[in-house]
Amino acid sequence: MTEAQDILTRLEARRKALRISRKALAKRTGLSWRTVQAALTGNEGISLPTLLKMAKALGIGLKLSPTQTPRGMSLCQAKAKARELVAITQGSASLEAQAVDDVTKATLEREIEKELLAGPPLRLWA
Numbered sequence: 503m504t505e506a507q508d509i510l511t512r513l514e515a516r517r518k519a520l521r522i523s524r525k526a527l528a529k530r531t532g533l534s535w536r537t538v539q540a541a542l543t544g545n546e547g548i549s550l551p552t553l554l555k556m557a558k559a560l561g562i563g564l565k566l567s568p569t570q571t572p573r574g575m576s577l578c579q580a581k582a583k584a585r586e587l588v589a590i591t592q593g594s595a596s597l598e599a600q601a602v603d604d605v606t607k608a609t610l611e612r613e614i615e616k617e618l619l620a621g622p623p624l625r626l627w628a
């Protein structure tokens with residue numbers, strides 16, 4: 503289940519717990535019945551303003567909370583980018599019959615990770 507589906511499932515569960523009809527919820531939010539119906543049956547194309555109106559009408563607050571620390575995200579990004587850069591280099595080197603072994607490849611990845619983390623943010627996130 504995606505996070506969007508989880509939110510919509512929780513809204514529907516709350517609506518049922520409060521015993522509010524979808525029609526009454528539509529009236530409370532100023533949304534059309536079709537919009538409420540589509541949202542609560544799993545339509546992930548729902549807009550954020552619509553989601554917020556429904557949550558408010560059902561007495562639910564939406565809170566954003568980080569899933570990773572900034573440092574953790576930076577490390578993941580550096581590792582992914584380092585693997586990508588080494589793979590590009592490895593692919594080019596393979597064409598020239600100069601590919602490196604796995605140990606050298608891992609060493610290169612670690613060195614690139616360190617450089618990315620020490621360098622300007624644009625290099626890491628671009």
